[in-house]
Amino acid sequence: MFKMTKKRGVILAGLASLVIAGVAMAYFTAGGSGTGTASVASAQSALTANQTTALTAMYPGDSAQTISGTFDNPNSGPIYVTTVTASIASVTKAVGAPAGTCDATDFTLAGAAMTVGTEVATGLAKGAWTGATLKFNDKTTTNQDACKGATVNLSYAIS
Numbered sequence: 001m002f003k004m005t006k007k008r009g010v011i012l013a014g015l016a017s018l019v020i021a022g023v024a025m026a027y028f029t030a031g032g033s034g035t036g037t038a039s040v041a042s043a044q045s046a047l048t049a050n051q052t053t054a055l056t057a058m059y060p061g062d063s064a065q066t067i068s069g070t071f072d073n074p075n076s077g078p079i080y081v082t083t084v085t086a087s088i089a090s091v092t093k094a095v096g097a098p099a100g101t102c103d104a105t106d107f108t109l110a111g112a113a114m115t116v117g118t119e120v121a122t123g124l125a126k127g128a129w130t131g132a133t134l135k136f137n138d139k140t141t142t143n144q145d146a147c148k149g150a151t152v153n154l155s156y157a158i159s
Contacts, residue, residue, distance in 0.1 A: 047120060048072040049084055049129065049156035061138035064110060067154070068130035071120045078119040084129040085157045086112045094149025102147035108135050109154075
């Protein structure tokens with residue numbers, strides 16, 4: 001039979017303390033490490049803004065006509081578009097038009113910055129933009145015959 005003595009009690013208490021400390025030590029020192037990577041797509045291809053409205057022939061003092069369109073997104077995923085901004089890139093006089101000047105000052109482009117605020121899906125003719133208007137100014141003190149048959153060339157910036 002095992003007889004407990006004071007000396008054995010102290011030794012057993014000491015061993016129990018070491019076992020508990022060893023377990024606690026193993027718990028606190030348990031850990032590990034690892035690595036990982038992630039990549040982000042490189043620069044995306046530019047979207048193309050397509051004007052889908054065909055404006056009717058304008059004349060001095062005509063009403064403003066709304067311009068609308070879609071996007072072509074050649075990327076493999078959607079692209080967020082904040083705004084489309086229209087501008088008059090140039091005015092091309094018609095062949096055989098009367099002499100004189102016809103330029104951007106003969107037209108008013110209003111609401112040029114059009115808010116889109118959405119993701120444009122991948123593919124052709126996706127998403128939509130609208131809001132800018134174009135009109136032929138009536139310059140009451142100027143002969144505008146030079147603008148007969150002219151083409152207003154618009155440009156669109158996407159951001």
